[in-house]
Amino acid sequence: MTQDLFRQNAYQTECSATVTAINPEGVVLDQTVFYPLGGGQAGDTGVLRLANGSGLAIADTRKIKDVQGQPTSDILHLPAPGQEGLLAQLSVGESVTAQIDWARRHRLMRFHTATHLLCHLVPMPVNGCSITPDYARLDFHMTDPLSKEALTAGIAALVAAAHPVALGSVTDAELEANPALVKSMSVSPPRGSGAVRTVQIGTGDLIDLQPCGGTHVANTAEIGAVVVIKIEKKSANTRRVVLGFAA
Structure with missing residues (x-):
């Protein structure tokens, strides 16, 4: 379950987070400021800043769906094309800083x-x-x-x-x-x-x-x-x- 910080404060632009899951599509965090596509509103873009200072560009944010196709409480951060190398550097349990494109x-x-x-x-x-x-x-x-x-x-x-x-x-x-x-x-x-x-x-x-x-x-x-x-x-x-x- 991803804690959705954006629901309490839409003006929070970044947060520290822990990677809880990684799959071929993207990254799940324990908490996030990234809004996932839903209710007609587009998902957020931005960057996940790794401990070594490099940034994994995020091109979209979606809710993970269950086997029935219903949205779950887990939020998936989808890397931009060409980010496979940085995605491979991440591991479950690692700390990152999630930063949205505020503008x-x-x-x-x-x-x-x-x-x-x-x-x-x-x-x-x-x-x-x-x-x-x-x-x-x-x-x-x-x-x-x-x-x-x-x-x-x-x-x-x-x-x-x-x-x-x-x-x-x-x-x-x-x-x-x-x-x-x-x-x-x-x-x-x-x-x-x-x-x-x-x-x-x-x-x-x-x-x-x-x-x-x-x-x-x-x-x-x-x-x-x-x-x-x-x-x-x-x-x-x-x-x-x-x-x-x-x-």
Whole structure:
């Protein structure tokens, strides 16, 4: 089991860790700051710094799946191509320093929080999501048209209002009693541990509250200038909204 430090503090950029497993695909650590692909958000990249000072470049991060194809709590750090020699130098029990590509992560955090603002502006079920360092998109289950200009202006106002973003949790029972908290039709919050992590935007003036395991900024002002670059009709019942950073 990998301890996921990024869930408690998305701003932690590195940590010391111990190698617990090595396989042909990559490295498993006892704890990590690397976010694994999931919930629509891309996995982190970065480097594992070895004791001799050399760095094993990490090109992606994924959760290991069990024999049924379900994600486990073990997180796999996938080396970049050409890193086979450094990977061979590692051994189970060795100490490394895990360092994420912070600039890339911060773009993911800004986009992820921006998609939650979009959920506030378009209060319809979400049936698809992708958050990358270069763009973010949400697919809404709806038929009505949407306005790029109106949504861009709405996001800008929410960013300028500098709403705080806070982590919390609800019990499985509370989530079952309030199904409207779940905005996504395609990603189901993990249940069974007794508590489901939530992200809340706004305090007295609540903007958004929903289960989410991703990384977020601490205040909407940190998102910066985000614009709606495209709205597509993907099907009779789906409208896709694509966000980008303003040039």
